[in-house]
Amino acid sequence: MTTPAPVDEAAASEALRRLRVEVDRELETALPAEREWPATIHRAVRYSLFAGGKRIRPALVLAAGEAVGGARQELMPLACAVEMIHTYSLIHDDLPAMDDDDLRRGKPTSHKVFGEAVAILAGDALLTRAFHLLAEVPEGWDEPRLRRRLRAAAALGEACGTTGLIGGQVMDLESEGRAIGASDLERLHRAKTGALLSACVRGGAILGGASEPELELLSAYARAIGLAFQVVDDVLDATGSAEQLGKTAGKDQAAHKATYVSVHGLEPARALALRLRQEALSALAPLGGRGALLSAIARRIVDRRS
Amino acid sequence: MTTPAPVDEAAASEALRRLRVEVDRELETALPAEREWPATIHRAVRYSLFAGGKRIRPALVLAAGEAVGGARQELMPLACAVEMIHTYSLIHDDLPAMDDDDLRRGKPTSHKVFGEAVAILAGDALLTRAFHLLAEVPEGWDEPRLRRRLRAAAALGEACGTTGLIGGQVMDLESEGRAIGASDLERLHRAKTGALLSACVRGGAILGGASEPELELLSAYARAIGLAFQVVDDVLDATGSAEQLGKTAGKDQAAHKATYVSVHGLEPARALALRLRQEALSALAPLGGRGALLSAIARRIVDRRS
Numbered sequence: 001m002t003t004p005a006p007v008d009e010a011a012a013s014e015a016l017r018r019l020r021v022e023v024d025r026e027l028e029t030a031l032p033a034e035r036e037w038p039a040t041i042h043r044a045v046r047y048s049l050f051a052g053g054k055r056i057r058p059a060l061v062l063a064a065g066e067a068v069g070g071a072r073q074e075l076m077p078l079a080c081a082v083e084m085i086h087t088y089s090l091i092h093d094d095l096p097a098m099d100d101d102d103l104r105r106g107k108p109t110s111h112k113v114f115g116e117a118v119a120i121l122a123g124d125a126l127l128t129r130a131f132h133l134l135a136e137v138p139e140g141w142d143e144p145r146l147r148r149r150l151r152a153a154a155a156l157g158e159a160c161g162t163t164g165l166i167g168g169q170v171m172d173l174e175s176e177g178r179a180i181g182a183s184d185l186e187r188l189h190r191a192k193t194g195a196l197l198s199a200c201v202r203g204g205a206i207l208g209g210a211s212e213p214e215l216e217l218l219s220a221y222a223r224a225i226g227l228a229f230q231v232v233d234d235v236l237d238a239t240g241s242a243e244q245l246g247k248t249a250g251k252d253q254a255a256h257k258a259t260y261v262s263v264h265g266l267e268p269a270r271a272l273a274l275r276l277r278q279e280a281l282s283a284l285a286p287l288g289g290r291g292a293l294l295s296a297i298a299r300r301i302v303d304r305r306s
Numbered sequence: 307m308t309t310p311a312p313v314d315e316a317a318a319s320e321a322l323r324r325l326r327v328e329v330d331r332e333l334e335t336a337l338p339a340e341r342e343w344p345a346t347i348h349r350a351v352r353y354s355l356f357a358g359g360k361r362i363r364p365a366l367v368l369a370a371g372e373a374v375g376g377a378r379q380e381l382m383p384l385a386c387a388v389e390m391i392h393t394y395s396l397i398h399d400d401l402p403a404m405d406d407d408d409l410r411r412g413k414p415t416s417h418k419v420f421g422e423a424v425a426i427l428a429g430d431a432l433l434t435r436a437f438h439l440l441a442e443v444p445e446g447w448d449e450p451r452l453r454r455r456l457r458a459a460a461a462l463g464e465a466c467g468t469t470g471l472i473g474g475q476v477m478d479l480e481s482e483g484r485a486i487g488a489s490d491l492e493r494l495h496r497a498k499t500g501a502l503l504s505a506c507v508r509g510g511a512i513l514g515g516a517s518e519p520e521l522e523l524l525s526a527y528a529r530a531i532g533l534a535f536q537v538v539d540d541v542l543d544a545t546g547s548a549e550q551l552g553k554t555a556g557k558d559q560a561a562h563k564a565t566y567v568s569v570h571g572l573e574p575a576r577a578l579a580l581r582l583r584q585e586a587l588s589a590l591a592p593l594g595g596r597g598a599l600l601s602a603i604a605r606r607i608v609d610r611r612s
Contacts, residue, residue: 157438
């Protein structure tokens with residue numbers, strides 16, 4: 001059995017910081033300026049997109065794509081698209097008709113600032129722009145590049161649809177206040193959180209020209225971190241403060257939502273997160289040093305405090 | 307100057323009826339079945355998508371694409387996508403936070419039947435599936451076909467974004483109860499209604515392999531019918547009954563919304579619609595018989611009673 005390559009933590013931190021800066025710069029140019037007509041919607045879109053997100057999803061796209069030899073420039077539109085989609089899903093999830101949240105990343109949610117109508121439209125706009133961005137390709141691209149772009153867009157479309165992101169949110173709404181079992185809980189989160197995270201990794205790998213075996217091991221990595229992400233979210237919701245999280249803490253319990261903590265208990269949930277982190281790292285082992293950044297992201301997902 | 311080819315009305319009616327049947331069959335298979343998990347969202351999506359829409363937008367895609375020699379099979383995904391996007395925009399526009407409409411096509415609106423949360427998600431799901439569908443291409447397509455698909459998707463993305471559909475809705479919300487002038491009114495409707503109708507015609511033409519001159523004349527046609535559509539909507543809202551329209555009549559006036567009727571008067575609005583119809587038909591003249599179906603659609607848009 002191969003073991004994960006040792007990682008220089010400082011180098012990984014610096015690499016992720018630089019990716020974040022670069023993604024932010026690309027997002028900046030991928031959207032109309034605030035002053036452009038109609039200004040309200042552009043203000044609302046930018047308010048949420050630049051609210052201090054950690055850019056984990058774009059980092060996954062870039063790290064997965066570069067791990068298999070992809071060029072950053074070809075990966076960047078997908079990196080921007082996944083962050084737009086993540087942001088759209090947060091804006092819509094926070095709406096009064098959904099989770100009715102007032103705080104997100106330490107700031108008032110979109111509908112609190114711009115009203116419900118504009119918040120709904122800001123989400124719609126981000127979802128639309130994400131796919132629009134993927135459809136924009138330079139003149140002169142050859143057939144394999146065009147095909148990879150379409151394949152990555154299709155993977156993203158599936159992840160965001162009614163068997164992914166949207167399906168998970170529907171199941172989440174329907175399970176509120178009801179006891180659901182461990183397997184339904186896992187299904188919910190594989191759809192609501194896992195599908196998009198998987199699409200980041202798989203989409204990046206597709207754009208990077210991954211071989212089938214590479215795609216398979218990256219998919220295993222993606223499944224593990226996707227679930228780990230949600231388990232850690234639940235642990236943080238049960239143990240963190242609003243100040244730490246930048247959003248209302250203890251909400252799941254107050255809403256009688258099933259979580260990994262309520263279903264399995266706090267310590268077993270923590271142990272599950274560590275096990276999933278190990279699974280993710282083991283999946284990367286065959287990539288050797290090329291998987292260093294993906295390893296660093298997996299560790300950050302599990303070890304984060306907010 | 308060339309004049310439009312004479313048209314066999316009965317043949318055009320029959321052709322449009324057959325297109326509608328075919329589009330409905332394709333839409334049926336392009337979406338998960340109602341019983342599929344999570345059933346709620348699939349019920350909601352299908353409730354609105356199969357609520358008796360006239361399928362004008364898919365007909366425009368197919369008619370424009372076939373007018374320049376495109377194959378129906380290659381046009382059909384875009385035909386389905388534009389109807390999904392049209393339906394998503396209706397579901398979101400009808401929400402309490404937006405236009406707060408209870409009736410659409412003679413039936414209770416989505417949020418009345420499924421609640422606001424599911425209605426928001428049903429709109430999101432249709433928007434997502436539209437672009438997902440366009441990203442799905444058969445193995446073996448060559449570079450020109452892949453490029454045309456991406457170009458059509460990009461045209462659709464632009465039409466649905468903040469300078470099109472969404473921008474128009476923002477402007478609509480912001481102009482409620484305020485006096486706006488003729489030029490702002492036209493800008494609003496070019497964005498809210500015209501952009502998507504244009505994307506149908508232009509997208510169909512792109513997929514059909516239109517030459518630049520063909521694309522230009524079809525764009526002129528699209529601009530004229532796009533505006534005509536809204537002018538006729540305003541005339542119908544001012545003069546029709548809820549029974550005829552299948553939606554609440556007289557709403558614009560009640561909401562003090564600027565319309566072509568309130569800004570120009572009823573008769574000038576009717577005259578404008580006829581003038582735009584003529585503009586559309588003239589634009590098609592160089593296509594001769596190949597433009598017959600597009601002519602028939604233009605006449606139906608202006609002469610409709612609901």
